[in-house]
Every structure is written in C-alpha cells, then in structure tokens.
Amino acid sequence: MKNQRLTIYLLVLLLCVSLFTGCAKVEYTAIAEPAYLRVFNNLNYIQTLGSKDDKVPYFCMLINPKFGTGGAITGAEIVGDFLDKRAAYAPPYPSHIGNSTTVDNPEYPGKENVLVGPILNGFDLSSWAQVPSGELRIVFAYRPKNTIPFFELESHLQTDILIDTVINLASKEVYTLHLLQKDFVTKAHGLLLRQENFHKLPLSDSLVYVNFYNMSAKGFVDADLSLKDDDYVLRSFKNGIKDEMNIFLSLYESQDNPILQSPTVIGYKGKFLTRLTRNSTSATVSPYMSFPLWASSKSNGIQTDIWQRFDFFSPGMDITNNPFFSGEIATGGNWASVNCLKNGKVFLGGSDNGTQLPNLLVNVHSGTHNPQTFATVNTLEVVNGRIYLTTIQRKYAPPIY
Structure with missing residues (x-):
C-alpha cells in the first residue's frame, strides 16, 4: 500500500513539474x-549550371559573439539562428511568431521570442528587435540547412564565416540591415x-507612402x-532591371475584377513617381512618394478597394x-512591373508580365x-531579379464588437 501511495505521489509531482515547466514564460533581458x-x-539559392556548387546561404547571425580557446565561437549576446532567404512580403506585424511548421526564419527577429520595438511616434515597431546600441560585432556564419540549433552542431560546422564586421547603432533609432551580394561576377x-x-x-494618415531601392549586384x-x-x-x-529606371504608378478601382483593362482612378494611369538608381553601397534613405488613400471617387472615407501597379521603365520609355x-x-x-493587390497571390494571367x-x-x-x-508606409526593394515589399502601419483603434 505504501509503495502504491508513493508511486501515485511521484506521478502527481512529476505532472505538476511538467505543467509548471511547460507554461514557464520567456524571461527577457x-x-x-x-x-x-x-x-x-x-x-x-537557385539551381543553375553556374550556381550548383555554391554554398547554400543559410545562416546563424551572431551579435557580440563569445570565443573560446582556439577561436571557436562559444556563444553570443544575440543569436538569430536558421536565417533563411527573405520572403517576398514583410508584413506590418510579426507574422512568423508561432509558426512551428519549420525552423526557417525569413528575417530577424521573425520567429525569435525577443523584446521588440514599441509604438514609436504612432508607428508599430513590433517587427523590429531591441538590441544594444553602440558598437556591435556582427557575424554571419554558414550553417547546414537542418533543424539542429547552431551551438549544438558539430564544431567543424560552426567555423564557416561569410561576414565578420562591426556596426554602430544609436540609441532609440530604427535600422534595417541587409545581407547582399555586391558583385554578381566575383560573388562578393x-x-x-x-x-x-x-x-x-510629418506623414499624413490620409496619404499612402512608398519608397524604392535597387540593391541588385553589379553585373x-x-x-x-x-x-x-x-x-x-x-x-x-x-x-533584372537597368541601373537607371523611371517608376510610374497606376491605381485601379477594384480588386474584385483585377484585370489591367479595368478602370483606373482618374489622374493615376501611368503617373510618373521617381527615378531609381541601382545602389548596393549607400545607406541613404530614399525619399517617400505618396498618393491619396481616398484617391477613388468611389471610396466613402472608411473603406476603399483600390490597388496599385508600379511600372519600371528605362529612361525614354x-x-x-x-x-x-x-x-x-x-x-x-x-x-x-509589379501588381499590389489582395494578398499578393492573385493570378492575372499570361497576358500580364507583373510580379x-x-x-x-x-x-x-x-x-x-x-x-x-x-494608409501605410511601404518600401519596395529590387534585388537580383526579385522585388520585395515591406509594409509599416500606424497604431489603429481596436475593434468594437
């Protein structure tokens, strides 16, 4: 009887410990x-005759790494593991948190449970991670494309470094860091x-803003x-696109019938916006272009169904x-050209060349x-045959049911 009671007691104790540890919250520094x-x-990473022997650009990002004897990396102040290639769309909220179907992380912080940015001057910075300001050493280390955390890999798989450099970040400032190919021929x-x-x-909440970058590699x-x-x-x-391009905007009235022959908003058919120059070295912020949130006469000041098309033409066209x-x-x-509508998965047919x-x-x-x-603030970035969209939103009132 005593043995039976002891067994039951141990099972209950084990269950309590299990529940406690399973519900333990993440402690943030x-x-x-x-x-x-x-x-x-x-x-x-693509499979072509010219790239079949290239390393897969799948990384562990280490900020302020720690080194042991022999120069081996033993830890880091900040670890961004399983850093995979970027997704075409970076939404205005941390959509990757809780996605357990894969460890692959299309950005940092992405899936990482870390302290994120606040609402800053009305803008939601929850897709930015808090990191120490000042001088930071940052390392991008190649890692195998598997599910084993970087510091649990065999030691010889932790030594292949692509980049080891220093960056400087000012307190309370907002930064976007891009890992880029600089030269397509030399693979730098x-x-x-x-x-x-x-x-x-001083951005208006009745205007939609967008700026542009071409960060493609030379050549x-x-x-x-x-x-x-x-x-x-x-x-x-x-x-790819030429090093110098002019960008034109067209606004279309409805997403229900997204065909390029459908009506455009008056005054927004092929409207010139800006000149774009390829640049993968300068960190200067491109100026923001804008168009009215309520550009369509069919909008009611609460909801609008317009969508956007951006055409990139070489000068003279x-x-x-x-x-x-x-x-x-x-x-x-x-x-x-790129068509921006619905969730980005609308097929317009083979008669259109738009991403x-x-x-x-x-x-x-x-x-x-x-x-x-x-309205939102947006960035469109062209990199080696792909175009990426990052959207930032202001804080808005929660729903009332």
Missing part, C-alpha cells in the same frame, strides 16, 4: 538604451545598414539568362511608348468598422 533592428537575408558579399526615418517625418542585369532564377512567379523582374507587348518577360531589363505582391493598403476591423482601410 531588459536593454537600457536599445536600438531597433530588423535583418533581411537577400541572398537566394556585404552588408548595408540603413537608418530609417519614417517615424521622424546582374547583364549576366547570361542561364545564370538566373527561372521561377515563373518572378515574371518581368527575374532577369513610359506606358504611352512601350515597345513590348503586355505579357513579355524578356525585356532586356528595360521594363518590369504579384500584396496591396499597400491595410483593411482591418477597427472601431465599429469592419473593415476599415488604413
């Missing part, structure tokens, strides 16, 4: 003077650290097509003198309105 950092790995790599300024600008657009990714969804961007047919992809880098990305507008349940449309 407070940072006295934080900077806010978001990291993207813009290196893509590097970092670009951009200090963002959107939270310091990519002129390289042989056999060396480039043949992914169909890249459409007209897959072969625009939608009125475009020598290519609408579905042409091999344009020699002289024309590429698909989500709408720049955010539609959510806010207050008594479901949905309500909100």
Whole structure:
C-alpha cells in the first residue's frame, strides 16, 4: 500500500513539474538604451549550371559573439539562428511568431521570442528587435540547412564565416540591415545598414507612402539568362532591371475584377513617381512618394478597394511608348512591373508580365468598422531579379464588437 501511495505521489509531482515547466514564460533581458533592428537575408539559392556548387546561404547571425580557446565561437549576446532567404512580403506585424511548421526564419527577429520595438511616434515597431546600441560585432556564419540549433552542431560546422564586421547603432533609432551580394561576377558579399526615418517625418494618415531601392549586384542585369532564377512567379523582374529606371504608378478601382483593362482612378494611369538608381553601397534613405488613400471617387472615407501597379521603365520609355507587348518577360531589363493587390497571390494571367505582391493598403476591423482601410508606409526593394515589399502601419483603434 505504501509503495502504491508513493508511486501515485511521484506521478502527481512529476505532472505538476511538467505543467509548471511547460507554461514557464520567456524571461527577457531588459536593454537600457536599445536600438531597433530588423535583418533581411537577400541572398537566394537557385539551381543553375553556374550556381550548383555554391554554398547554400543559410545562416546563424551572431551579435557580440563569445570565443573560446582556439577561436571557436562559444556563444553570443544575440543569436538569430536558421536565417533563411527573405520572403517576398514583410508584413506590418510579426507574422512568423508561432509558426512551428519549420525552423526557417525569413528575417530577424521573425520567429525569435525577443523584446521588440514599441509604438514609436504612432508607428508599430513590433517587427523590429531591441538590441544594444553602440558598437556591435556582427557575424554571419554558414550553417547546414537542418533543424539542429547552431551551438549544438558539430564544431567543424560552426567555423564557416561569410561576414565578420562591426556596426554602430544609436540609441532609440530604427535600422534595417541587409545581407547582399555586391558583385554578381566575383560573388562578393556585404552588408548595408540603413537608418530609417519614417517615424521622424510629418506623414499624413490620409496619404499612402512608398519608397524604392535597387540593391541588385553589379553585373546582374547583364549576366547570361542561364545564370538566373527561372521561377515563373518572378515574371518581368527575374532577369533584372537597368541601373537607371523611371517608376510610374497606376491605381485601379477594384480588386474584385483585377484585370489591367479595368478602370483606373482618374489622374493615376501611368503617373510618373521617381527615378531609381541601382545602389548596393549607400545607406541613404530614399525619399517617400505618396498618393491619396481616398484617391477613388468611389471610396466613402472608411473603406476603399483600390490597388496599385508600379511600372519600371528605362529612361525614354513610359506606358504611352512601350515597345513590348503586355505579357513579355524578356525585356532586356528595360521594363518590369509589379501588381499590389489582395494578398499578393492573385493570378492575372499570361497576358500580364507583373510580379504579384500584396496591396499597400491595410483593411482591418477597427472601431465599429469592419473593415476599415488604413494608409501605410511601404518600401519596395529590387534585388537580383526579385522585388520585395515591406509594409509599416500606424497604431489603429481596436475593434468594437
């Protein structure tokens, strides 16, 4: 009887310990003077004749690494493991948290349970991680594409370093760090650290803002097509764009019938926005262009259904003198387009050459309105045949049910 009671007691105790440890919350280390950092790995791995022997650009990011005897890395103040290639869309909220289907992380912090940025001047910085300000040593180490954490790998798999450098971050400032290929021929790599300024600008909540970057490697657009990714969804961007391009905006009235022959918003058919110059070295923030949230006469001041198309043309070309047919992809880098509507997975058919990305507008349940449309601040970045969208939103009122 005593043995039976002891067994029951031990089982209950084990259950209690199990429940306690399973529900233990994550303990965060407070940072006295934080900077806010978001990291993207813009290196893509593709299977071509020219890349079959290349290393897979799958990394562990280490900030302020610690070293043991013989120079082996034994730890780090901040670890961003399983850093995979960047996703086409970086939404205005940390959507990767809780995604346990894979350990792959399309950005940092992404899935990492870390202290994130606050609401700063009305902008939601929950997709940026808090990191110490000041001088930081940062290392990107190659790692196998498996599910084993970096510091549990065999020691010889922890020594292949792509980048080991120092960055400086100012307190309470917002940074985006890009891992880039700098030269397509020599395969040289590097970092670009951009200090963002959107939270310091007098931006109107009735305007939608977007800026542009071409951070492609030197020589990519002129390289042989056999060396480039043949992914169909890249459409007209897959072969790259010229180093100098003009960008034009068209706004379409409805996402229910997203066909390029559908009506455009008055005054927004092929409207010139800005000139884009390829640059993978300068960290200067590009100026933001804007268009009205309520540009359509069909909007009611609460919700609008417009969507956006951006055409990239080499100088001297625009939608009125475009020598290519609408579905042409091999344009020699002289024309590429991107359609921003719904969730970015709308198929417009083979007659259109546009890459698909989500709408720049955010539609959510806010207050008594479901949905309500909100303006955002956006960045479109072209990197070696791909175009990426990052969206930042302001804080909005929670829903009222």
